[in-house]
Amino acid sequence: MSTILNLPDQATARVPKRNYLTNENGIMSWLLTGDHKRIAILYLISITFFFFIGGALAGLIRLELLTPQSDLMASDTYNKIFTMHGVVMIFLFLVPSVPATLGNFLIPIMIGAKDLAFPKINLLSWYLYLAGGALTLGAMISGGVDTGWTFTTPMSTHFSNTNVITTGLAIFIAGFSSIFTGLNFIVTLHRMRAPGMTWFKMPLFCWAHYAASILMVLGTPVLAITIVLVALERTVGIGVFDPTKGGDPILFQHLFWFYSHPAVYIMILPGMGVISEVISTFSRKRVFGYTAVAFSSVAIAVFGFFVWAHHMFIMGVSNYAVLVFSLLTMLVAVPSAIKIFNWAFTLYKGSITFETPMLYAFGFMGLFTIGGLTGVFLGTAGTDIHLTETYFIVAHFHFVMVGGMLMAFLSGIHFWWPKLTGRMYPEKISQLAAVVTFIGFNFTFFPQFLLGMLGMPRRYAAYPQEFQVLNVFSTAGATILGVGYLLPMIYLVWSLKYGQIAGNNPWQATGLEWQIQSPPLTENFTTIPIVTQDVYDYEWLERQKEHEVTHVG
Amino acid sequence: MSDSHAVAVAEHGAHEHPAHLRHHFVSLEQQDETASFGMWLFLLTEIMFFGGLFTAYLIYRNWYYPAFVSASHTLSITLGAINTLVLITSSFTMAMGVWCAETKKQKGLIWSLIATIVLGFAFLGIKTVEYKEKFEKHHVPGSSFSIQSFVHPVAEDGKAADKALPADTAARTEVYFSLYFAMTGMHAVHMIVGIGLLLMMLVQAIRGAYSHGNIAFVENFGLYWHFVDLVWIFLFPLLYLISRH
Amino acid sequence: MSENHAEAHEGEHFHEAHIVSPKVYFVIFMALLVGTALTIGASYVDMGPWNPVIAIAIAVTKATLVVLYFMHIKYSSKLMKLTVGAGVFTFLILVGMCLSDYISRAWGQW
Numbered sequence: 001m002s003t004i005l006n007l008p009d010q011a012t013a014r015v016p017k018r019n020y021l022t023n024e025n026g027i028m029s030w031l032l033t034g035d036h037k038r039i040a041i042l043y044l045i046s047i048t049f050f051f052f053i054g055g056a057l058a059g060l061i062r063l064e065l066l067t068p069q070s071d072l073m074a075s076d077t078y079n080k081i082f083t084m085h086g087v088v089m090i091f092l093f094l095v096p097s098v099p100a101t102l103g104n105f106l107i108p109i110m111i112g113a114k115d116l117a118f119p120k121i122n123l124l125s126w127y128l129y130l131a132g133g134a135l136t137l138g139a140m141i142s143g144g145v146d147t148g149w150t151f152t153t154p155m156s157t158h159f160s161n162t163n164v165i166t167t168g169l170a171i172f173i174a175g176f177s178s179i180f181t182g183l184n185f186i187v188t189l190h191r192m193r194a195p196g197m198t199w200f201k202m203p204l205f206c207w208a209h210y211a212a213s214i215l216m217v218l219g220t221p222v223l224a225i226t227i228v229l230v231a232l233e234r235t236v237g238i239g240v241f242d243p244t245k246g247g248d249p250i251l252f253q254h255l256f257w258f259y260s261h262p263a264v265y266i267m268i269l270p271g272m273g274v275i276s277e278v279i280s281t282f283s284r285k286r287v288f289g290y291t292a293v294a295f296s297s298v299a300i301a302v303f304g305f306f307v308w309a310h311h312m313f314i315m316g317v318s319n320y321a322v323l324v325f326s327l328l329t330m331l332v333a334v335p336s337a338i339k340i341f342n343w344a345f346t347l348y349k350g351s352i353t354f355e356t357p358m359l360y361a362f363g364f365m366g367l368f369t370i371g372g373l374t375g376v377f378l379g380t381a382g383t384d385i386h387l388t389e390t391y392f393i394v395a396h397f398h399f400v401m402v403g404g405m406l407m408a409f410l411s412g413i414h415f416w417w418p419k420l421t422g423r424m425y426p427e428k429i430s431q432l433a434a435v436v437t438f439i440g441f442n443f444t445f446f447p448q449f450l451l452g453m454l455g456m457p458r459r460y461a462a463y464p465q466e467f468q469v470l471n472v473f474s475t476a477g478a479t480i481l482g483v484g485y486l487l488p489m490i491y492l493v494w495s496l497k498y499g500q501i502a503g504n505n506p507w508q509a510t511g512l513e514w515q516i517q518s519p520p521l522t523e524n525f526t527t528i529p530i531v532t533q534d535v536y537d538y539e540w541l542e543r544q545k546e547h548e549v550t551h552v553g
Numbered sequence: 554m555s556d557s558h559a560v561a562v563a564e565h566g567a568h569e570h571p572a573h574l575r576h577h578f579v580s581l582e583q584q585d586e587t588a589s590f591g592m593w594l595f596l597l598t599e600i601m602f603f604g605g606l607f608t609a610y611l612i613y614r615n616w617y618y619p620a621f622v623s624a625s626h627t628l629s630i631t632l633g634a635i636n637t638l639v640l641i642t643s644s645f646t647m648a649m650g651v652w653c654a655e656t657k658k659q660k661g662l663i664w665s666l667i668a669t670i671v672l673g674f675a676f677l678g679i680k681t682v683e684y685k686e687k688f689e690k691h692h693v694p695g696s697s698f699s700i701q702s703f704v705h706p707v708a709e710d711g712k713a714a715d716k717a718l719p720a721d722t723a724a725r726t727e728v729y730f731s732l733y734f735a736m737t738g739m740h741a742v743h744m745i746v747g748i749g750l751l752l753m754m755l756v757q758a759i760r761g762a763y764s765h766g767n768i769a770f771v772e773n774f775g776l777y778w779h780f781v782d783l784v785w786i787f788l789f790p791l792l793y794l795i796s797r798h
Numbered sequence: 799m800s801e802n803h804a805e806a807h808e809g810e811h812f813h814e815a816h817i818v819s820p821k822v823y824f825v826i827f828m829a830l831l832v833g834t835a836l837t838i839g840a841s842y843v844d845m846g847p848w849n850p851v852i853a854i855a856i857a858v859t860k861a862t863l864v865v866l867y868f869m870h871i872k873y874s875s876k877l878m879k880l881t882v883g884a885g886v887f888t889f890l891i892l893v894g895m896c897l898s899d900y901i902s903r904a905w906g907q908w
Contacts, residue, residue, distance in 0.1 A: 114577035117587045185595045190877060191579070191587040217887045218593055221602035229735060231611075237695035238731035240609055245694075246617060246725045254896045257606050305891050309899060320902035523576070574831075586875075593878055597885040604889040608896050615900070630838065637834050645827040648818075648868045655817045779868045786860045790853040794841035798849075 011026035013503035015422040019519040034119030035522055040105035041420070043096060048489070050092040050133055055485060057085035058406045062444075062478040065471050070413030070461035078461035079146035079454050080162065084136075086149030087167060087484050091174045095263065096287055098270035099216075100129070100181055102412045109202050109520060110528045111511040112194025117187040118180075125180035132174030139166040148459060150260070151253040153428060157233040159308065165234055168227040175220045175227075178266070185209050193511075196531035200294070202286060203511050205535025207294040211301035215262040215269075218305070223259035226314030229490055249317065250316055257308035267306040267401060268368075269297055272339055275361050278415050279343050281509040283350025284356040286536040289342040296335035303332045313384045322381050336372050340365060355507075356427065359434035360411030367403025367441065371396060374449065389459075392452025398445045410437070410488060416488040417492065418502030422519045425495045432490065437484030443477025510541050556707060573767040585769050592773040596780050599743075603784055606736050610791060613728050620725035623703055623718055625795040626735075629683065633793040636679045637785065643672035644782040654768040659664040662763060662771070666755045669778070674749045680741055688731070694731040700724055731794055740788060743781045752775055816873035828868045835859040 005509055020037045030038055060081050064072040073081070104122065116122050141144060145167045156164050164477055189210050192194070230252070232238045239245025241252045280287045287293055299300040309325040343365060352358070374396040377383045387393065417425050447470040456467045463471070505514040512529060514521075533540040578584040613623050650665030691699035703723035706715045718726075756773060757763065763771055837856040845852060866872040871882055 032787055117577075118591060119577070121591075172632045178596055183591060183598075187587055187591045191583060191590060210721055214884075217598055218601055218884070221598040221600075222605045222892065225602050225605035225739075228739070229605075232731075232735060237698075238735060239611075239727045240731050240735065245731075246613070246620075247618075247731075248612070250899075251609060251612060251896075254899070255608070258605075258892055258896075305888060306895065309895070316901040317899045318905065320901040320905055324898060528579070589874075590878065590881070594883045597881065597888075600885040600889050601892070604892050607889075610895050611893060611898050612842065612896065634834065634838055638831070641827065641830045641834065644830075644868055645823060648823045648827075649820060651818055652817065652823065776869050779864050782868075783861050783864050786830075786864070787857050790837050790841070790857050794837065794853055796849060797841040798881040 009095060013501050015501055015519070016428055016517045017515065018521065019422065020522045021421075021519055023522045025365070027269045034115070034122070034123060035120060036108050036116045036119065037520065037522075037524075039122050039126055040101050040103075043100040043104060043129070044420075046126070046130060046133065047093050047096055047101065050088050051485075052489075053137075054085055054088035054093055055468060055482065056230050056423065057088065059478065059482060061066060061085060062475040064461055065209045065463070068463050068465050068468050071434055073461065075461045079145035079148075082459060083145045084140050087136060087171070089143070089401075090149055090263070090267075092129070092136060093170050094267040095130060095174075095178050096181065097267070097409050098412060098541050099178075099185070099212060099266075099407065100125075100272060101193070102274065102416060103185065103205075103270055104181070104408075105375050107188060107206055107209060108192065109191065109516065109524050110206055110389070111192060111197050111532060112512055112525065113188060113192035114523050114525065115526075116184045117192055117517050118184050120415050121180050122184055125177040125184070128177035128180070132170045132172075132177060134168055134317065135170035135173065139170060142166070143346035150253075150256065151227075151230060152256075153230065153249040154243065156230055157241055160323040165231050172224050172227050175224050178216050179220045182213035182220075185213040186217065186299055189213075189221050194529050194531055197291050200291065201296075201501075201531055201533075201535050203273075204276035204290070204293055204297070205270075206274035208276070208297045209267045211297035212266050212269040212365055214298075214301050215266045215304060219259040219262040219266070223257055223263075225268070226255040226259070229255075231546055240477065240495055253312050254309070254450050257311045258305075261311060261467060262301075262304040264397075264400070268408075269300060271364065271405045271412075272297065272411035274415070275343065276339075276409045276509065277356045277509075278361040278411050279346050280360075280536045281507050283347050284538050285350040285507075286534075286538070287342065288345035288348075289338075290535070292338050293342050296338040299335040300332060303328070303335065307332060307379075310379050310384070313381055314388055325423055326379055326381045326384075330376065333372065333376055333379075340369055340372075354431070355414075356425070356430040356434050357411045359413035359431060360437075360442040363438045363441075364407040364411065364433065365406060367438075371399030371401075371404055374399065386455075387452055389457055390452035391448040391456045391458055394458050395445045395448035398448070401439055403445070407437070410434070413488070415507070416513075418506045419513055419518045419520070421496055421499070421500055423495050423499030424502045424506060425488075425499060426491050429491050433484055433487035433491075434482060436487065440477050440480030440482070440484045444474050444481050445477070447471070447477070483542050508541065510536055510538060562726075573765075578628065581766075584636050585772075588769040588773055589776070592776050594775060599784075603736075603739065606732065606739065607787070610732050610736065613732065614791075614795075617722075617725040618713045619718070620703075621720050621729050622796045623715060623723075624726035624729035625792065626637055626715060627690065627702070628732055629686075630685055630735075630793055630797070632679055637789050638677055638745065639672050639676045639679070640782050642787050643669045643676070644779050646672065647739050647778045648722055651768075651772055654763050654771040657766070658765055659758065659761060662758050666758055667750055669753065670748060673751065677741060677744055677748075678738065687734075690724075692730050694727045694734065698727050698730070700726065705798075715765060736788055736792065740784055741751070743784070747774075747778055747781055750777075766785050816870065818867065818870060818873065822867055826863050829863055833863075851901055 022034055024033075030042065031041075033039060058072070059076070064070065064078055064081075066072075083189055104116070104318060143163055145160070145162045145164055147160050147162070147164060151164065163299060184401070189206055193202075229238070229240050233241055239247045239463065241247045242250050243249055276287055307325060307329045309321055310329045313322050313326075378387055378396060414425055414430060417423075438472060450473075451470050454467065456463055502518055504517055507514065510533070512531070515529075516525060573618075574581055574584060578587070646665050646668040650662050650669060653659075653661035653665055687693050688697075690702055691697055692702070700720065700723035703715075703718045703726055704720055706717055751774070754771065757770075823860065832855050837853055839853045840856065843849075865882060871878055
């Protein structure tokens, strides 16, 4: 008997009456919940809100840059707009994006646990996030900040008369939210795995989150103390970064980038975890070189701490340090490349299908590769001197963060949407959205590479006439990109009520999360599973189905 | 496909479930290990939090060594040493408190906690005396800072005056005092938080909350308190004992 | 030294709880006091460049005692030991690599 069942339960399935969404009712059952799945949903709603605020600010930036003159807004306003765009997008969207939503939802289920290790701390982290977000909004409404998201001294300590302290406090608080998320993940992955779930049977999604969590726990506090020192310098007038008192402004950048460079990996690693799952599922193959991909996540995390000064090559650090950091920067390319190559080999001879998550995953692979390779340009000290602080850098990190991370986020949201809600998203329109996003993205940011090569500096409201054509391209692309982001927002909400019912395992995927009902029960598993199969073992899945056909059908 | 095919069923053996075992843990050992591991990870963040300050200290101490020596000499070794003593003793009483909790000695726990609280307040009291002196001598960085006492040192009763510093060197003492206040201030904030938690714990201990074996909170707070002690173990020689000979 | 042998759960081995005796705590307490006296004493002796080295060495020793005994790391699982190690390692990276910039800034410029 070798009948292959296609989506066996989707036609007949119903959304189970008892699940984590219906278990308790009322607003308080959400606001005081300890359930990691509900907290994930709370996070999803809040980060989407901040994503659209950040996106609106990005729209304003692109609109201003349509013309060479600063005509839409004054330069001061422009400074505030791009600062708030950076702060909102980085600290309130990218850092918590995948970990706090999908990670929160899936990690306990993937390892066969009933919840994260510290449910209350998990809820606390959401409230801290909200407090940080509210303070950021408060700072924005009461005048904004104009230092750039990097808060570079002495600008932020002496010359800016905007809301630096409020925003700093917001980041400090949001930082603790991220610390608690990371701490929770590490402890959960170490201590809560189901019997038989060894480290090398864990999905790569978990490995990626483990690596990112290490960075959250060890990196974020350095940012916290740096913000405290900046605040003390502004209020009391201590002299740690103030050159007139003998302080060194570059020390600020050392401490700031000690966090903010690893933060880049905090943002991208969870995205890479998503891609591993998606590519494996839609190629119907094990991830090629599982161990290598798993360890490359950890390697990225560890190397991530060795390279921060490549943000400071032209800031007056020692030439010898530049050499060392430039060399070390190249090291990070190795584990990143390991991932890309292994994904490519996973695709090789796989039975590839092009569902929406896979389209986004392809987008990720292409755009992240470009973003990563241009990073090598910037990590090379010689070219960095020409390219740094130009639009080349803007394009580079948007390729990694928007082209990479946001694509991965959308890929993951579509992939696990059936598990989150119990309903499918509409396939055709979402495929269209994925393509629109990809096209819009390239139109927006590829011209910026050229602008950077030509020497257009970042962070100015006005620019010379000859850069206008490319900027118009970029703004036009941003419009398309905006449509690409609005579409999922609309049809995903629509699918909550009208989407096709998904059933337990619409993708025929192997992870533990697909073996339980969707949406899951509050306690995830009625009985704690004992894991015997390998991860990504599609033959095991086939055998299970045959078994079912023989014995049940 | 059904759940039971995909995942075998774990024996949900005949465990006695103690009242304080949370639903998502299998056993109390798992729950306790998890809590202390979480606490240690939190302490890692604390290491890095103070790490930034220690880095700044190390760099500026090498840049402005003479200024650091003179500024450090304005601190009172006696007060610093007493405070070290107080803090180490409080660490010891806290450790004893943990032992009392582990062996279910409620009285012992209560008295250990009281001793720790008293010593904590003593530390903060002495710190206040030291801070007050800094304000009086205009050694607090910021608008009231003055380098007068370094440029024109005055002999105090019994002690010979320190060597006068050139004005540019003396100006760098402000960096030292910035770090002094940032480091000891952050440390004091941790002490205050700790004392708050101690008071909370004392109330709980009197109510007998820790007499039934649910002592993870006491043990993990112990880790925190020892960590605060540990930071001071480094702060004391670094801030007070620069080139005293 | 009394030991509390907790039953290990099948499947996953959890580290057994270990109660450190007051005697050990007292010995460590005394050692810390001696260390404090030593570090004060050492600061009054002129040892040239060795003064800060000695001070740091004593502080590290004291800190190690606190971590090992007061904070029970000596009796804890490998994971806990590794965790402490990771913290120290990252701290040293922060200090060490920052210093790599500061010490070499003036190289070749005199």
